[in-house]
Amino acid sequence: MISKRAFLHSAGRAGLAWLGAGWTASAHADRAYPSHQVRWIVPYAAGGATDVLSRLICQHLSDRLGQPFVVENKPGAGSNIGTQAVINSPPDGYTLLLTSTANAINASFDPALPYDFATGIMPVAGVARIPLVLVVNNDLPVHSVAEFIAYAKANPGRLSIASSGIGTSLHLSGELFKAMAGVQFTHVPYRGSAPGLTDVMSGQIQGMFDNVTSSFELVRTGKLRALGVTTRDRSDTLPDVPPIGDTLPGYETSSFYGVGGPHDTPREIVDLLNREINAAFADPAIKARLGELGAIPITGNARQFAAMLAAETERWRKVVEMSGQKKE
Template sequence: MKKNTMRYVAGLLCLALSASVLAADSFPDRRINIVVPFAPGGSTDIVTRILASKLTGELNQPVVVENKAGASGNIAGDYVARSAPDGYILFMGTSTSIANISLFKTLPFDIEKDFIPISQIVHTPLVLIANKSLAENSIEDLVKYAKANPGKLNYGSGGSGTSQHLAGVMFEQMAGVKMTHVPYKGAAPAVTDLVGGNIQIMFAPLIDALSFIRSGKVKALGLTTSKPAPQVPDVPPIATVFPGFDVGTWNGIFAPAGTPPAVVDTLSKAIVKAVSNPETKKLIEDQGSEPVGSTSAQFQAFLKDEVVLWKRLVQASGARVD
């Protein structure tokens, strides 16, 4: 009886494994959803829609965008983490997803254990912009002013714990200055207040600041990434003054843990091909971002460094969401 039971169980396991292999071999055979953790119209949503359009052709199946905003991206993350690990529901993660590990006391999912990194899609620099009336026109001059006037330099952000806030924390650490953080409910109102003169500087996502820079409504003093951005070639990296200064935002595709390796490989290869397409690259660059299109292994290695970086900056900022 025991032998028969064992054979029955072994048979069921074999059937389940065979079904899994067949499903992976036929992937994809229906629509794929990419879940965006923010509302439509933002930079993450725009990048995802650019990617989805190209992936539809690469995978010969519809790839659609599904927006599930709320709780700093945790609602969407939890939804995808609980989804079937078959490659048909994916998560568009961001640098916020990694910062949340240290920002939140508890999270409904563990992005390091409950997901498989598929590919980093883009990397977006932040740009240090200033109100036109500010006398300082370079990083060096700004630091001199900040050192002579501790706490008098106000910098805005899209909220406590955001990449804009934490870039300011990094700047304070590396420049040895003390500034005053002014959080807003989103990057857009912060940029608006900077244009109006209510705050003096801001580490803004390039995608949000580009039109203001080009129209001359603000002046750009430096980039937070280690190399120049083609959209603003005359703006120097802050790293030219403070070597090692390198922080920015990014977007990347994740699948639920347990997704078959063959499916992960199919998705990764299709994404790399889609992102490297000249038309896709131009669309992404026009948004103020840098196309990446990494492999799953490359994305995983990148994330390990990101966890360390954002943990350090969150701890230094004292930001916390309970």
Template sequence: MTPISKISRRVLAMSLVGVCAGWAQAQSQAPIRIFVGAPAGGTTDTMARTLAQVLGPQLGRTVVVENRPGAGGNLAADAVAKAAPDGNTLLMSFTSHAINASLYPSLPFDPVKDFTPLTMVSTSPSMLVAHPKVPANNVKELIALAKSKPGQLNFAIGALGSSLHMAGDAFKMQSGVFIVNIPYRGTAPAVQDVLAGQVDLMFAAVGNVQSHIKAGKLRPLGVTSAKRLPAYPDVPSIGEVLPGYESSAWFGLFGPGRMSPELTKRLADAARAAVLSPEVKRRIENEGATPVGNSPEEFARFVDSEIVRWRAVVKYAGAKPE
């Protein structure tokens, strides 16, 4: 075999450098994709698009949002879990990421090991509302009413396995009442039936019911946050009656598992800066949510605790995926 000359080796080395540089440039020019496991127009989608507009300039990259709804967010999560850990594919997930760990008997991914938590974007409490015909003005009166009429009151459930479904079951578990769940395919039809008086009660995102509360068509009984909401100072937190009760939806940004510490830090720092920017904070607060922007370590510990917490509620409820 003819030995490679020094000149040939030099040419080959320069060629390899050129190929690697070209690949790196292509990678840096490729858009970062944020997968969302919910339809366009929903809260998770809104959070992702709000973040993407500021995250892109932070990273000097184009950031696009792709909706892959289905299976309670699992389709989008599975795609990210199987993506290369190069930072080009991210996931905007929500409370169901933790709930699904026990709701689904088997998942094609590990909700902890196959993801790299970057930051929690926001939290969003919900509100327990009742049709005005329900003879209860607050949580204490509702519990007394439900205990006097077991199985005669009902909850509208926008989606089985959702954070709002679990908020209702956590309420029943802690209060010891029996209230029947009425499942719907979506929040909108569930709200409409409560407005019509066909269903008695519902846990709903504040933004979905605030206009009906102002119009007197729904009665607010309590909020799921640890403290009262500034916009509703006269509506007590459920925890004032059921100590320790708290159930807020959350939205967070993940990368695939196995991302390097350097890449994780770069993406997390940019995401946190975006979340805490005046523009994004304002948009998040307009959605009735609270911006967070915590560290990857803090977010990871939170996700672990959520998986444990919701496991107990799923077991109590006997909930099954749709």
């Protein structure tokens, strides 16, 4: 028989041990991120470079961190629906956003934006930068940026330039070109790049500023003619195509993608995700796939990515002001 005092002493020790074990397990669970599925919100329709980039990185993160990172498309309102969904999510690292040029543009392009991207999103990591390229119909009698500018000046009102929609980087790259070159052409917005490129090939539209991802194969196969890329340097995907800035000094745009979470996402989670995303770019298979897309990896820590987002937002604010374009 055990005495009452001994029983209580034994039970007390067991209780403390249980509480200690429970506290340790709870603390470990708090630290063990991720412990379940992570949603990766892409604020665009399925398909295209945004999905390819996202699925590449999500597969890498799933393999490395042991939990599924699942791509979820939330298109609409120029990326605003998906972006606001992430901003309004708990800051626990389980809802992430594929950030993009659209976020930098909308900050100044959309006066009625229902959120403040700069304070609503915690920058996590860069993913990739994609050059744009000015492509034209093969029957247009120009073979360089200088000839295109001369033709536009000699034929006012005869050129139409497609884009993937009003307020996109494709649209505003054209508007910046117009302002810097002193030319005029008609902007024709489409619901995505594909229908615009189709009409450029058919000759209904004379040209388009487009991501190299969706147009380089058309250039390589001779279905479109490339006049210049929008980045400061040549693109490895189209190495024979010079930068537009060689003709228009100071001209430079591109599309970029990165990752963000809701504001106040814990720094340790941000740093973990940043390390793993940067590690993905050392994977030969991922590097090769990015190269096929014409994408240039964006590396660096979360603070460097935050600085890049701020710089891109300011860059596009100036483009919006110069172009005189605003969402109505």
